[in-house]
Amino acid sequence: MIVDDQHYDVIIIGTGAGGGTLARKLAPTGKKILLLERGELIYRESSELIDTEVFKKEQYHAPESWHDSSGEPFSPQTYYAVGGNTKIWSGVLQRRRERDFEQVQHQGGLSPAWSLKYQDFEPYYTEAEKLYQVHGKFEDDPTEPSHSEAYPFAEVAHEPLVQQIGGSLAEQGLHPVHLPLGLGDFGRTDAEDTGITPVLNSENVTLKTSAQVVLLHTNPSGSEIKAVEAKIGEQSYLFLGDVVVLACGAVNSAALLLRSANEKHPKGIANGSDQVGRNLMKQLLSVVVQLTSTANSGLFSRTLGLNDFYWGDKDFPYPMGHVQNSGGILQDVIFAEAPPILSALSRLMPNFGLRQLATHSIGWWLKTEDLPHADNRVRYVGDKLRIDYTPNNVEAHDRLVYRWVDALKSVEQSQPNLFNRTTHPRSDMPVQVVAHQCGTCRFGEDPATSVLNLDCRTHEVHNLYVVDSSFFPSHASVSPGLTVIANALRVGDRLIEQLQ
Template sequence: MPDGFDVVIVGSGVGGGCLAHALAPTGARIAILERGSRLPREERNWDPEAVYADAVYKSDERWFDGSGRSFRPGQFYYVGGHTKVFGATMFRFRREDFCATEHAGGLSPAWPIDYETLEPYYAQAERLFGVHGEAGADPTEPPRSGPYPHPPLRHNPLVAEIAERLRAQGLRPFPMPSSVQDHDGGACVRCNTCDGFPCRLGAKGDAETRLIDPVLRHENVELRTGAQVVRLSADAAGRRIVAAETLDGTAVQGDLFVLAAGAVNSAAILLRSVHAKHRDGLANASGTVGRHYMNHNCTAVMAIRPFRANRETFQKTLAVNDFYLGDGEGGPPLGNLQLLGKIMEPMLRNEIRAVPRWARAWLAARSVDWYAMSEDLPHPESRVRVRDDGTIVLDWRRTNLAAHKTLVDKARRMLRAAGFPIVLSKAFSKETPSHQCGTVRFGHDPADAPLDPFCKAFDLDNLYVVDASFFPSSAAVNPALTVAAQALRAGERIAATGLH
């Protein structure tokens, strides 16, 4: 296909994939520009030494933090984006997440749309990703227009026993919604290398298998890998984007442009796109591009029974939301607890180096592993910037940490009461931007947000941003399904209103 596309989408992850899915049937000539390559299906996909200790799939890119220290961020640049290694947990945000909510650490702002507006697109996204779940089991679940596409994932015997023990404490654990394809005809073999690993069998509902591969069956859609977009260029009036410029100097031209490069990279692309009429970067009249960066406060919690090895596989099937909307004692929201993929010794090596290898192996052989997640609140000084040479600076100011500490304390008590006398915890580092969001937020007021409620840039006639950048708040459940739902909504709107 020659250059001069109707639509140029930057990024082939959740947002870019859903947008392409929505527009492909229109016949529009679509280019998807992806900086990464296909992630090969190979033996080491499931090797914790390769994936964690040697970090073979992690990008070699270096960013700087707010104090000028260089680090190698937990970024994975592949067709399918971060979903190639994601845990496949597919939560809808709660109805309350769309409303202003007071947290221990401050205010979580209202979204410009309510849950009901997004509900049909959540349902569509669940079908696209093939989500398993049980409607009505999660006490904080928002209303649904129908059941999950697939029944809930089966718990292994140990997880089923833990669920019973949590119920005995008066809690309401429930099967976690997941896009792992563990159903008749699905390729899942219920292994332990799912969360944080690529799937060798393609059995994880990720953006490559569920979105990009199907849209490429349309002749009007082209995927260009190795196409790292550095900046966008606009016409002299500064109203229309005319090209996406890649690292190798190519200018890919089009009528409509969609940024879906992830919340850090999309902000960086806009900030690098300085123009005579947009000195602070494109779509940035509000001065908020790159600001309000959020990334959940997350802690790994290992619950250990010293005299019982955990020989079960496939444990990421249970979650607890009893502390999501409040602490259970009349206090503010704390967050979500969910099982993690099984922690193995090589995964601990770079985290607790001081602990001898035999001790790490002993812990990992006995642990059931949890993930505690609390809301991070938007702060204008928590931000993405770019240096003069274009390198990314990620200055994350964490918020709401007291709530997160209380959540981890609750988890500790809950797990001890469930029969695990040793409970260890380790916060995820600042170098792991897994749930990055908020840097190009949507809103009603152009003075306060770069995007309108459909994720179109207020300042430009032909630019949308549909990755997790648009979140005005981070909520405290996993983000991918919400990115998908809003990208489908934006895509439907673009298809209905024309591509120009």
């Protein structure tokens, strides 16, 4: 074991939406910051995904096995690199709706209220949109929450085919909207180019890649983290710091706390409440494919969303969720997890190869909020990381799919020259797709029912913070990325006050 000869003011573990953003926020303070990232610095290689390699290789999976509720191993779709999962995200950066912060009755149960509300996050949403160069338009979305400032950049134009579909949806009385997209000079903005790269030349910032953090070590009383143990290559190191921040993703942050159990924290660090790892949420995600008679590039951006069913409709008084086009299927990593879709397309279009299937179809992502449940959790069984997850709120999601397919059929009837097939293959994302994971270290005011306080510091360990999506008490039907970024900026302000 080698003890690093440097002492750091802040150690940040993970460089995704939370950790990368926090590093950018803290770097100007001049404080000594260490970034530990399990993956490598790959720059833009995986942010510009093209062609069928997405479907052929599991290069966007973690190099380890997790285990499902029955103990069967699987390869999780989570990415280890500088920038984390933002290297393979869609770049859609949405605000939670104001009502998403309140208690909401769903068909499947209650979504709990947050102790902080939309107005507490609003200034940081605005800061996040500027930082990640969000292009958007909110006047056309009746569910969009209030903004103190307009989006910093104008909305991205739809692909012509998508524009035509949007026009047909509007004729049905629906409200297709422009999705807010983070876009920079080189494509989608991510936590590597926005958070990490700008601070790498700072004398006070040190980045260590291929650094797998294996344990956190506390002082004898268990009140502070004194050292972070990491393995770099075949060598183990101890890094010492005053403040330690976890930003490993909801699964891996919880796993690190659990496996760091010691005499003062026998159930895992900061787990006196027995809430670490519990309440795992990852949204109900389905893809519905619409077949076209005309070709498209298969490479365009996601631009069109629809929230008419977000809070329900006249026939179903419960929230259903959000719809957005997938963008070009050849660019969409998560389509690699949907082999039933590819099989169905092959049967419907038997003379087409994969590229032709993708360029004669439009994918639609449907997202419904899943609800926190104590038995949906991350835990260890021996030395095996186990993900116990049973989907809930399923009826609301199924109704969203039915509503959307009905809307697509109306589009097809109004534009028969564009569509010559009325079948709509559907695939639901399996447990290995852990996109939009959250909730395993929820924040709150009561240490008996939460892991973190409202500043995202653990109740029990005074120098330990969590800034990934672990802190969410509830999910929503929009993507969590912008909320993670906004929260990292918010926690950054608290840390700056403390460090000064």
